[in-house]
Amino acid sequence: MKMNGARIVLECLKKEGVDTVFGYPGGTVINLYDELYSFKDIRHILPRHEQAGTHAADGYARATGRVGVAIATSGPGATNTVTGIATAYMDSIPMVIITGQVPTALIGNDAFQEVDIIGITRPCTKHSFLIRDVNDIAGIMKKAFYIARSGRPGPVLVDLPKDVQIAQAEFSYPETVEIRSYKPNLAGHPKQVEKAVGMLLSAQRPVVYVGGGAVLGNAAEELTALARKLALPVTTTLMGLGSFPENDPLSLGMLGMHGAYCANMAMTNSDLIIAIGARFDDRVTGKVATFAPHAKIIHIDVDPTSIKKNVRVDLPIVGDVRDVLDKMIKQVDKGSVKAAEFRDALAPWHEEIAGWKAKHPIGYKQSTTVIKPQFVIQKLRELSDDDAIISTDVGQHQMWTAQFFQFNRPRTLLTSGGLGTMGFGLPAAMGAQAAFPDRQVITICGDGGVQMNIQEMATLVQNRLPVKIVILNNNFLGMVRQWQELFFDKRYSSTCMELPIDFVKLAEAYGAKGFSTSKPGEVEKVIKQGFKEKGPVIMEFKIAREEKVLPMVPAGASLNEMVLNA
């Protein structure tokens, strides 16, 4: 059957199993929207800003593991998606972004609302396509989804000129996709796996260092099984949180700049690090020259470019982390006697780690007069559902959430780790809630970041997305203020948000509920009230203004040079 290009795009989305898209109409996608008007298989959610729509698609993808889809019109619509695309790219999130484009005959003419979005997003997309012929739509959409979700996932942009949406063609969706120049290596090499297990079983001070790849690769179960089988201490990056249950005694928590003392000490003193889906980011390694000086490094990653990018690697294994871990477990099982001996021999290492844990546990000084942000996070964990999904913005509250919330399941923390995008939390939670209407979705924000996409309150209310918004309000851009305090002699340049916002009234203006408190004794009551509400809620906690995130490895210092109290 012949149909127009706009309809073909929707049919392709349906074939890919897309049930929800986040998009904003405009002149060059008006044909697409006209088809959406009568297309019942896809739910369209209208954000109040294209950046938020892109973050929402990202949050949807992070929470579900499926490909998130965002739509924007050409020109400013497209440029507004750039921060969202870059955020997804840095954290390897599978997304397809469809942008309208001026008619093919006008491309390059500086037409109204024309921009070279493919050129603009080239460094922050996994790949991109400009569709110039209606007959190419189905093939390109198939490729776009395949590229977005396979190998190391990432955002793929499809630029769709208006005339291509109008032109007619037969629709038939390809069953399979074959790209001769793109064949991700998924199966870990058995010889390398064998070597890795050999190295592991001869180590005395091993640490498993897990990144977001374990979450994206759905390897939490295998990771947990291997670690428990061999009693391996596990530390995760911010992006890796949830891949290994933090309530397990083997968990060291998060490592790096604001990581646990025991995690950073374990890395520094380790003789073998197994990196799983992690990329040795500068926030994790500290000063590279002194990073893990005694350790051999095994690096498992689906992306060969991650390996040896920042640190030396003794044994690389390129492959899907789940496949590799599964093979490692089987290899360990072959020599179960050796494994048992290995476990027993780790006792002194575990003792040493326990000593570090006891010496400087992650903690804070409680107060009876002002609300400590860490206390709010702990209360949120205590009072929220086990499978609650948490999103954050970027800054102090993000680190407090990472340190104190205790993540036990994968895909329950949605946070912008790589790009560090303020304004991410609220729209990402919106995307997650659209995917899981019955789960508790909580976004934890600061007063700075929440105002970067606060307009999405309207989207939440309109679409009955009952996201619980927690604002830790210190009237500061707290993380930058903390750096100014520690490294710039308390010269608080432009970090004080001088105008106090009435967040309760703001919630009410959007037709939502708002609660606020500045008293530690009321924290629990406010959280319970907020959670009881059926719709979206703002819970504002006016917190200790100059509370700091500690411990902290100053930028450029070694991992074991932590500021513990300041």
Added chain:
Amino acid sequence: MQHTISVLVENEFGVLSRVANLFSGRGFNIDSLTVAPTNEEGLSRMTIVTRGDEQILEQITKQLNKLIDIIKVIDFTDGSAIEREMALVKVTAEDESRAEVLRIVDIFRAKIIDVTPKSYTIEATGNPVKIDAILELLRPLGLKELVRTGAVAIGRGAKGWKG
């Protein structure tokens, strides 16, 4: 250290800028870059000459491999390839220097492809070192204009790359 990297790519629009972006995004200069179709339809081959430290070049080679439209990447730095380059050179040739230019052209087995009473235009091919050498000899005689293609490279031996 100088590297000669051969890249087999899908002949799609935007490939060149994706490749160039990888270099420019890291503040790397490309000494030369050539690109043209191969014997297989839909495929092009690029030869890129660049320089930089080993670790960064290893990273760039991996990143090139990661680009969706790139089929194969080989770093020919170990001397396993034959490199050739062509230069078109316009050189002043008046009075006594006319004979000198002809002698140099003869020694380097180059060709005169355009003549005027005051100039010769020379076509020279060879490996880039040879091109450098002829240019060094011609320069004192009055080099008016120079166009170089940049190197192309092919592996030694019987084995051929597909495409």
